Amino acid sequence: MAPGRRKSLCFNTMPDRPNDAYDPQAVERKWERRWEERGTHHTDLPGATRPYFNLMMFPYPSAEGLHVGNVFAFVGADIQGRYHRLKGRQVFEPLGFDAFGIHSENFAIKVGTHPAELIPRNIARFREQLKRIGLMVDWRYEVQTTDPRYYKWTQWIFLQLLRAGLAVKRRAAVNWCPACKTVLANEQVIGGYCERHPDVKVEQRMLDQWFFTITKYAQRLLDHLETADWSHSTRTIQANWIGRSEGAELVFETPAGKRITVFTTRADTVFGATYLVLAPEHPLVSELTTNERRPDVTDYRRRVAAMDLVSRKVGDKTKTGVFTGSYARNPATGKAVPIWIADYVLMEYGTGAIMAVPGHDERDFEFARAMKLPIVRVVAGPGHDGGTPLAAAEPEIPDGRLVNSPGYDGLPWEDAKRRITADLAAKGLGKAVVNYRLHDWCISRQRYWGPPIPVIYCDDCGTVPVPEQDLPVVLPALEDFRPDDSGVSPLARAESWYRVPCPGCGKPARRETDVSDTFLDSAWYFLRYPSADRDDVAYDGALTGKWLPVTSYIGGNEHAVLHLMYSRFVTMALHDLGLLGFEEPFTRFRAHGTIVKDGAKMSKSRGNVVNPDAYVEQWGADTFRMYLMFLGPYQEGGDFRDAGISGIRRFLDKVWLLTGAAAQTAPGAEQAHRDGAGDLLRMMHRTVQRVTEDTESLAYNTAIAAMMEYVNALRDGAPTRALVEPLVVLLAPYAPHFAEECWERLGHTGSVMDAAWPGFDPALAVAEQVEFVIQVNGKVRGRLRLSRGTAQETAVQAALADPGVRRFTGEGKPRKVIFVPDRLVNIVV
RNA sequence: GCGAAAGUGGCGGAAUCGGUAGACGCGCGGGCCUUAGGAGCCCGUGGGGCAACCCGUGGGGGUUCGAAUCCCCCCUUUCGCACCA
The missing domain is CATH 3.10.20.590 (Ubiquitin-like (UB roll))
Incomplete structure (x- = not known):
């Protein structure tokens, strides 16, 4: 039926809808079944000649099910995958589930159901929802991190890093909730209190923990960012997280000959260092404390230790501290300066000790004021001199030159920095060093729901790795997996599991009872996908060589630091062990935006989570997909509101009618347009160009706008097959079920996904x-x-x-x- | 405080190698069709003015024939980090 004459002759039921009206539910059910039957989304992994690994961040299968934010993320990635398939690549689009971790465990405890029972239910629900969205996923390669067939290899990765010397055990501070009797992650500590016990203060405890020494790779991780084809925002976040800082380590000696090393980025101000501050946890503190000062020092250290890690860092920043009673010699002035301890100096950064320069550092200034310590100016700007008083700290003075620094006065401070460092180095009292903010990665979790760390402790042999042929170390089925009062992992209660013979000497030994961090599960899942059906290797060499590094990865910036950094680290480490042929896992990464609701991020606690099911049911997956993509720029996200979704539906209805009309016309009539109605042909070429460029650059909102404009123009003209068929292909990544049905209406028997993306003639793509x-x-x-x-x-x-x-x-x-x-x-x- | 991104109609947003501001969609107004219409179709829709025109891209300066776009200052919002020495 031609547009404009769509009034039906029949009456009563749906009087204005033609008999062949677009029925999303019917169309989508039909094509989901067909895709399944025909294996439309199956990829021939070994046979591919132009492989394209289209990765999206696998979800954590929460009990609530998929939410709109997930759908937004997956659809945007799916569009890339479908687009590149239509462009002739063999696209592999796998998906899986990241189901270990404290969230699952806490939720399981809350509802009183074992996670081993809960998780499969959640996954089943997720998988159904995901299928309903119309993703081009090859489900034959699904992975689940909680499956022993998967975590066997997570444990294997641990063993490789251990072999490489990148996994070490050391004591470290953790957040401890006295009510939960367990450790908490930093994000579970809210304002110094436990998230589950708002009236219980969190403390810190020292525990033995396994660490991956990611800091050894800090410089490489930073260097590669410069050339990576990644979203700018993601690269910036990672670079800031690594936090490279160039400076010097300077040595202050005590009369007793103890050398106290401090890290500073301002060696030029060493003449203004009027005291030293050590972190309260600094190993030299006890030794440096005089008997007279010991009660105060001990008391202060105890108070700091009682504080949790979070409020220690972000809480009240009023300066506190105590004097140790000892002095050390300033290597530049030769004068003795007092040694203090204060919680504003952190043990984990630099050397855990600083030289305080109150004249040129705000924190030191504040502290010096409070403690009545001397403040000396050593840098002065134009018009000032060594006698100009300091009303406040003056950190970076433009055109500042040194004063009160015999031998260096008059030098610009940037130059003095280098000179002084070099001169002190020559005397063995300093050296230039680079420091990183990046910390080693603590992978130990004193929890139940995770892969056991594959290590055995033997009184004779010490720490023994579980032999690879004994993997996986299966997580035992514990009825009660709650953390108990001991502070020891729940796994320690599984007696029969815990006690094992030593793999080395056969004598009785004990298993490691900590499980590993979920971020380790997700730090290598992309390696597993192509080999998900293999039990003999973590990943097959040939397949990995063909499909990796990942061609395109799309995900949220909430994982810009941890997940992406850890994945890069694990990849580099495996490369250095000769187990991978590349150093970087993700060739191209794009961060999508966040979907917010009423201006706030969607979250259960805010109660503003939007469930996609109702929309899919009312409007169909295709309309919903396109609507989400039309909200705004994909890489910026936007506010979800359903006003406006009808516009997309109207658009699809128009395409439906155009398809019906075009199906009546003869094929291959493009030539006719060159002579006659040339404007429409030109517009078609321009539309193809715009949609191609916009889809490629993730500008989905404008790609859709371009298709809308074209459809509006087609409705004013005569929609022939030559003009409508390319449109259907352009639409396929966005509204896949719909495009399939239209393609069939146009007389094709195969899938539209096997059609070719239309080309355009740049000369025709402009108006006359x-x-x-x-x-x-x-x-x-x-x-x-x-x-x-x-x-x-x-x-x-x-x-x-x-x-x-x-x-x-x-x-x-x-x-x-x-x-x-x-x-x-x-x-x- | 530091770092990054962004401020455009009633709303979501287009347009940034300087060159028609407001594409596309929602909403709104008018009309057609209709027993009816939250359906569909057509027309209109930044503000002011009868009009010629004038004013308009967070605010203020500047460069230019010409600025949403470039430069300087300020304000606001979002995100990341945060006593990092």
């Missing part, structure tokens, strides 16, 4: 007639339709002849004419 803007003195005074490529003289003549323009140019001669081809003529009088 263009509108020139005529300006007089920069103000728009008229418009003229002229043919493309009109020469300057012709255009100016036409402009000057225009009566509307004449009124402003007057009789005088133009002083100047600016001509922009095909766009504008500006006459200056």
Whole structure:
């Protein structure tokens, strides 16, 4: 039925809907079944000649099910995958579930159901929802991190890193909730209190923990960022997280000969270092404390230890601290300076000790004021000198030069930094060093729901790795897996599991009872996907060589630091062990935006989570997909509101009608348009160009707008097959079920996903007639339709002849004419 | 405080190698069709003015024939980090 004459003759039921009206539910059910039957989304992994690994961040299968934010993320990635498939690549689009971790465990405890029972239910629900969205996922390669067939290899990865010397055990501070009797992650500590016990203060405890020494790779992780094809925002976040800082380590000696090493980025200010501050946990503190000062020092250290890690860092920043009673010699001035301890110095950064320069550091200034310590100016800006008093710390003085620094006075401070460092180094009292903010990765969790760390402790042999052939170390089925009062992992209660013979000497030994961090599960899952059906290897060499590194990875910036950094680290480590042929796992990464609701991030606690099911049911997956993509720029996200979704539905209805009309026309009629209705053909080429470029660059909202414009134009003309078929292919990544049905309506028997993405002729993709803007003195005074490529003289003549323009140019001669081809003529009088 | 991104109609947003501001969609107004219409179709829709025109891209300066776009200052929002020495 032709558009414009769509009124039905029948009455009563749906009087205005033609009999063949678009019925999303029917169409989507039909194609989901067909895809399944035909294996449309199966990828021939070994046989592919132009592989494209299209990765999206696998979800944590929460009990609530999929939410709109997930759908937004997956659909945007799916569009890339489908687009590249239509462009002729063999696209592998796998998906899986990241189901270990404290969230699952806590939720299981809350509802009183074992996670081993809960998780499969959640996964089943998720999988159904995901299928309903129309993703091009090859489910044959699904992975589940909680499956022993998967975590066997997670444990294997641990053993490889252990072998490489990148896994070490050391004591470290953790957040401890006295009520939960367990450790908490930093994000579970809210304002110093436990998230589950708002009236219980969290403390810190020292525990033995396994660490991956990611800091050894800090510089490489940073260097590769410069050339990575990654979203700018993600690269910046990672670079900041690594936090490279160039400075020097300087040595202050005590009369007893103890060398206290401090890290500073401002060696130029060493003459102004009037005291030292050590972190309260610093190993030298006890030794340096005089008997007289010991009660105060001990008391202060105890108070700091009682504080949790979070409030220690973000809480009240009033400066506190105590004097140790000892002094050390400033290597530049030779004078003795007092040694203090204060909680504003952190043990985990630098050397855990600083030289305090109150004249040029705000924190030191504040502390010196409070403790009545001397403040000396050693850098002065223009017009100031060594005698100019300091009302506040002056950190970075433009054009500042050294003062009160015998031997260096008058030097610009940036130069002095280098000179002083070098001079002190020559005396063995310093060296230039680079420091990183990045910490080693603590992977130990004193919890139940995770892969056991595959290590055995033997009194004779010490720490023994579980032999690879004994993997996996299966997580025992514990009825009661709650953490108990001991502070020891729940696994320690599984007696029969815990006690094992030593793999080395056979004597009784004990298993490691900590499980590993979930971030380890997800740090290598992309390696597993192509080999998900293999039990003999973590990942197959040939397949990995063919499919990795990942061609395109799309995900949220909430994982910019931890997940992406850990994945890069594990990849580099495996590369260095000779187990991978590449150093970086993700060739291209794009961060999608966040979908917010009423201006706030969706979260259960806020109660503003939008469930996609109702929308899919009411509007269909295709309309919902397109609507989410049309909300705004994909890489920025946007506010979810359902006002406007009908616009997408109307658009699809129009395409449906166009398809019906075009199906009546003869095939291959493009030539006819070249002679006759050329404008539509030109517009088609332009549309193909816009949609191609926009889809490639994730500008989905404008790609959809371009298709809408084209459809509006087609409705005013005659929709032939040659004009409509390319549109259906353009639409396939966005509305896959719908496009399949349209493709079939047009008489094709195969999947539209096996069609070719339409090409465009750049010469045809521009209009023949263009509108020139005529300006007089920069103000728009008229418009003229002229043919493309009109020469300057012709255009100016036409402009000057225009009566509307004449009124402003007057009789005088133009002083100047600016001509922009095909766009504008500006006459200056 | 540091770092990054962004401020455009009633709303979501287009347009940033300087060159028609407001594409596309929602909403709104008018009309057609209709027993009816939250359906569909057509027209209109930044503000002011009868009009010629004038004013308009967070605010203020500047460069330019011409600025949403470039430069300087300020304000606001979002995100990341945060006593990092």
